[in-house]
Amino acid sequence: MDTRVVACIIRLTLLTLLTSPASSCRYLAKLSSVGSIRDEETCERLRGLIQRQVQICKRSVEVMDAVRRGAQLAIDECQFQFRNRRWNCSTLESMPVFGKVVTQGTREAAFVYAISAASVAFAVTRACSSGELEKCGCDHNVHGVSPEGFQWSGCSDNIAYGVAFSQSFVDVRERSKGQSSSRALMNLHNNEAGRKAILSHMRVECKCHGVSGSCEVKTCWKAMPPFRKVGNIIKEKFDGATEVEQRKVGTTKVLVPRNSQFKPHTDEDLVYLEPSPDFCDYDPRTPGMLGTVGRQCNRTSKAIDGCELMCCGRGFQTQEVEVVDRCSCKFHWCCYVKCKQCRKMVEIHTCR
Known part of the structure; x- marks a missing residue:
């Protein structure tokens, strides 16, 4: 840092x-x-x-x-x-x-x-x-x-x-x-x-x-x-x-x-x-006023985290990205958990 x-x-x-x-x-x-x-x-x-x-x-x-x-x-x-x-x-x-x-x-x-x-x-x-x-x-x-x-x-x-x-x-x-x-x-x-x-x-x-x-x-x-x-x-x-x-x-x-x-x-x-x-x-004259351009939003939400409100009506852009998650986890005696790595494509929405 x-x-x-x-x-x-x-x-x-x-x-x-x-x-x-x-x-x-x-x-x-x-x-x-x-x-x-x-x-x-x-x-x-x-x-x-x-x-x-x-x-x-x-x-x-x-x-x-x-x-x-x-x-x-x-x-x-x-x-x-x-x-x-x-x-x-x-x-x-x-x-x-x-x-x-x-x-x-x-x-x-x-x-x-x-x-x-x-x-x-x-x-x-x-x-x-x-x-x-x-x-x-x-x-x-x-x-x-x-x-x-x-x-x-x-x-x-x-x-x-x-x-x-x-x-x-x-x-x-x-x-x-x-x-x-x-x-x-x-x-x-x-x-x-x-x-x-x-x-x-x-x-x-x-x-x-x-x-x-x-x-x-x-x-x-x-x-x-x-x-x-x-x-x-x-x-x-x-x-x-x-x-x-x-x-x-x-x-x-x-x-x-x-x-x-x-x-x-x-x-x-x-x-x-x-x-x-x-x-x-974003207002360069006001420290901390960073705006919401580039912020992730929820396309289906009607709350403040939804793209309409978060993006202040400016719209948003969508892109597909690959994420890796742990999946098919099994507990083995004794005593550890073993998981597979699963890859999937997800949509990420960010404010314009």
Whole structure:
């Protein structure tokens, strides 16, 4: 991967330059060789951080590798969730990593902030449960016998620590602005909505104990949902996001639906300030506006991945290509699977 891309991903990993100017990415080439963040000097060199974030980084150096993994998780999940849409979460060699889409108060920006805040909480919590961090471990508040009669045991995910760290590190940039701007309020709301996608879907996992697999005794623990489910939840919130505007209620500035006929949004909903562009055409003046020329589409689909919508009415071209798949797979005792290679011709449709 190009060193500039790696450098920009490192910066996104620290969740600080989603809205920063492209020129600020130049110095990051020297950080592309940094495999981990394990000393206070590294925190000082991450000049995109505000002072409060530098202090948190220094105080929690061991946590920062989990933050970095969380940000890559956010990028991967964003690209999965939007793989069939006109805007497909492509990363750029320049900053911002996702282009100007996230510098505007659009639905797409709402999703990026929500998934980023959620991914940091998720990755830090996972690091706690795995014993990677000295600062935290399993959630020991979950213990004893439950009202359902099973014994709390095992390692319950310490989601409270992960969420608290995400709030302190990710949100501090918006809070430093005094929470007076509409965009700061939007970002803070969507950050919290992302974390609630985990909190509201914690699950109970159990293991049975007893003779011959009977469940005479059952021990259980609390676990986070898979991150794919978190991404699915936030994507659903994206589809139903509420357009809002800032109003003053008493002495407090709040976000309310722009259309008074819409019901108020909840803490778990995503909100945005301005409509999204159509993403149809490449615009060299707008980084991230890549257009849909050359994108694959589904000829038979009537949804957004269909050629009519994906190609914005420009039409598409079809070509036959040969693909090789595994087929006629058989399980052999013991213990491997042997497959044949089958070749077939398939039609690929791409937007003009």
